[in-house]
Amino acid sequence: MRRAALALGALGLLAWPWAAPRYFVFLASLIVVNAIVAIGLNLLSGYTNQLSFGHAGFLAVGAYTAAIVTTRWPGIPVVATLAAAALVTAAVGLALGLPCLRLEGLYLAMATLAFGFVVVEAILNLDWLTRGNDGLRVPAARLGPWALATDTARYYLVVAVGAFMVWAALNLARTRTGRALLAIRESEIAAQASGVHLAWYKTLAFVVSAFYTGVAGGLFAFVVGFLSPDAFDVFLSVDFVAMIIVGGLGSVPGSIAGAALLTVLNDSLAGFQNYRPLIFGAILIGSMLFMPGGVASATRFLKGERA
Amino acid sequence: MTISTTALAHVVVSGLATGSIYALVAISLVIIYNATRTLNFAQGEMLMVSTFVGWTAYHRLQLPLVAVLLVAVAVGALLGWAIERAIIRHAITATHFDVLIITLGLSLALRAGAGLVWTHEELPFPSFFANRPVALGPVRVAPVSLGIIGASLALMLALYALFTRTRLGRAMRAVAQNQRAARLMGISVERVYSASWVLAGAVGAIAGVLIAPVVFLSSKMGLVAINGFIAAVLGGFGSMPGAVVGGMLLGVLENLAPLYLPSSIKHSVPFILLIAILLVRPGGVLGRVARRKV
Numbered sequence: 001m002r003r004a005a006l007a008l009g010a011l012g013l014l015a016w017p018w019a020a021p022r023y024f025v026f027l028a029s030l031i032v033v034n035a036i037v038a039i040g041l042n043l044l045s046g047y048t049n050q051l052s053f054g055h056a057g058f059l060a061v062g063a064y065t066a067a068i069v070t071t072r073w074p075g076i077p078v079v080a081t082l083a084a085a086a087l088v089t090a091a092v093g094l095a096l097g098l099p100c101l102r103l104e105g106l107y108l109a110m111a112t113l114a115f116g117f118v119v120v121e122a123i124l125n126l127d128w129l130t131r132g133n134d135g136l137r138v139p140a141a142r143l144g145p146w147a148l149a150t151d152t153a154r155y156y157l158v159v160a161v162g163a164f165m166v167w168a169a170l171n172l173a174r175t176r177t178g179r180a181l182l183a184i185r186e187s188e189i190a191a192q193a194s195g196v197h198l199a200w201y202k203t204l205a206f207v208v209s210a211f212y213t214g215v216a217g218g219l220f221a222f223v224v225g226f227l228s229p230d231a232f233d234v235f236l237s238v239d240f241v242a243m244i245i246v247g248g249l250g251s252v253p254g255s256i257a258g259a260a261l262l263t264v265l266n267d268s269l270a271g272f273q274n275y276r277p278l279i280f281g282a283i284l285i286g287s288m289l290f291m292p293g294g295v296a297s298a299t300r301f302l303k304g305e306r307a
Numbered sequence: 308m309t310i311s312t313t314a315l316a317h318v319v320v321s322g323l324a325t326g327s328i329y330a331l332v333a334i335s336l337v338i339i340y341n342a343t344r345t346l347n348f349a350q351g352e353m354l355m356v357s358t359f360v361g362w363t364a365y366h367r368l369q370l371p372l373v374a375v376l377l378v379a380v381a382v383g384a385l386l387g388w389a390i391e392r393a394i395i396r397h398a399i400t401a402t403h404f405d406v407l408i409i410t411l412g413l414s415l416a417l418r419a420g421a422g423l424v425w426t427h428e429e430l431p432f433p434s435f436f437a438n439r440p441v442a443l444g445p446v447r448v449a450p451v452s453l454g455i456i457g458a459s460l461a462l463m464l465a466l467y468a469l470f471t472r473t474r475l476g477r478a479m480r481a482v483a484q485n486q487r488a489a490r491l492m493g494i495s496v497e498r499v500y501s502a503s504w505v506l507a508g509a510v511g512a513i514a515g516v517l518i519a520p521v522v523f524l525s526s527k528m529g530l531v532a533i534n535g536f537i538a539a540v541l542g543g544f545g546s547m548p549g550a551v552v553g554g555m556l557l558g559v560l561e562n563l564a565p566l567y568l569p570s571s572i573k574h575s576v577p578f579i580l581l582i583a584i585l586l587v588r589p590g591g592v593l594g595r596v597a598r599r600k601v
Contacts, residue, residue, distance in 0.1 A: 049404070051404065051407070099582075099585070099586045100585075102585075102586075102589055103585055103589060106345075106346045106407070106544065107540065107544075107585055107589060109346070109407070110536055110537070110540060110581060110585070111581065111582055111585050113533075114537075114577075114578035114579075114581045114582050115578075115582070117574075117575065117578045118575055118578050118579065118582075121572065121574055121575045125572065238411065238415070241408070241411070245408055274419060274422055274423055274427075275419065275423070276419070277415040277416065277418060277419035278415070278416050278419035278420055278423070280412070280415055280416075281411075281412040281413060281414070281415035281416030281417075281419065282412065282416055283412070284408055284409065284411060284412030284415070285394060285409050285412040285413060285416070288398060288405045288408050288409045288412070289394070289397055289398060289409070292405060
């Protein structure tokens, strides 16, 4: 049953570019990119209770790294580019995560918010590297002899990488590290008393979260093809938070559902920019009041389990 | 680069004026934090909406400025009361996380709502004080700066009296210290929640009416709350004197920074300051790091 559903889903994902118009192929790629960010953010917020309002900043670091690497060394395979984007972002995550260990709750939220602003300012000021406000055009990604220059090619790249990241996140929960993170989620003090090294695992969660967002950033650069600092403002960070709130904290399928829902909503509201924040705000309030566990707990509830 | 003392004094005075506004916003954040242990992300937007209603009263009803201020304060208080009663109190699980997200949603919705009801453009706002600099000894200062500083200090003194001399103020301080003990002493904690939101809304409205003539009235005006947060953290989140000191410090440093630093990093100054203080002294200049109990 489960295997059949998985196979059907995979088939649907593979067939999508042949069934849907070109724009929807692009939109699907964007959903996968956002889902990777949401999973990464959820590893941090859902498991270790560290709320981040700076993930747009991490996404920007990953995206600009990928864009700059591809521009400087045009022949480089896309896997190496994405790895570079992920590693650079993870390093930034480590640099931010280490000092932020001393902070919790509100203070961490404020520090990550500040980080997001500083990244945008840094992009504006490092214009010899990032071209500042003019924006940066991203060359097509290359995989061996092929240039991934069409929406369909980019879609397959994004889906393949996305599937790997989802698989890794699902399996993480079954490792020693995953169990430690779950213990921290239930109670920091109890986890610490049971021998979980709190500082180590919290830093690790920060780095892994940044790593995920870096990969997503690299993919984002190729999917969108053009980067400018205003795309990575604080409202994008808020969108990511909204995705995991709507989807459900601490749930990988929930992150994907939240990312899909909000990306589609965002896109369908493109013509109503003035109403968009109003609706997003209402969604945030509504899901906190009526659905604190997000979509993930709603499906659990339907199946008759208690969240 | 040398800067004359009088020019420096001018910069410091206008820094203190902006700082007073940050301090007022920080105070209103701390009032809610002390009662409910959560951050009100919508504080800036509550302030903005109150100021917009004041602007409407000024233009539609031709009210005098003092009445405009009273209207804005009443609207701010009402808005705080309504939000607490209608939404915050119903957050079922009500961890701090939830309320934080709810106020974040409110801030988005209120900003967009104000843009729809009024405008997303910037509007001029009438001021109590003249903008033309007057000579104060060798130093030239703008009356608007002195006015903002004076009005803010008066409000701070009134708040100080409220917190130390009245029953309500003592109840609020008791709840801030220990909610369970306060409840056992017969204090209605729910009433303190309500009062905190009302008070925060009113203080925010005054800050809004004071700053609107300087920065213009706009739906984005609520972003001043970010600097309010930073001010509160600088002084030590949860401490009222800390909020005042943090606000003044941030205002002055933000105004001084462009004189000594390249202008390109001017906008980052508050954020760099925030990260720096969180690293070096997370408890703030006046605060203490809270010890968490099991």
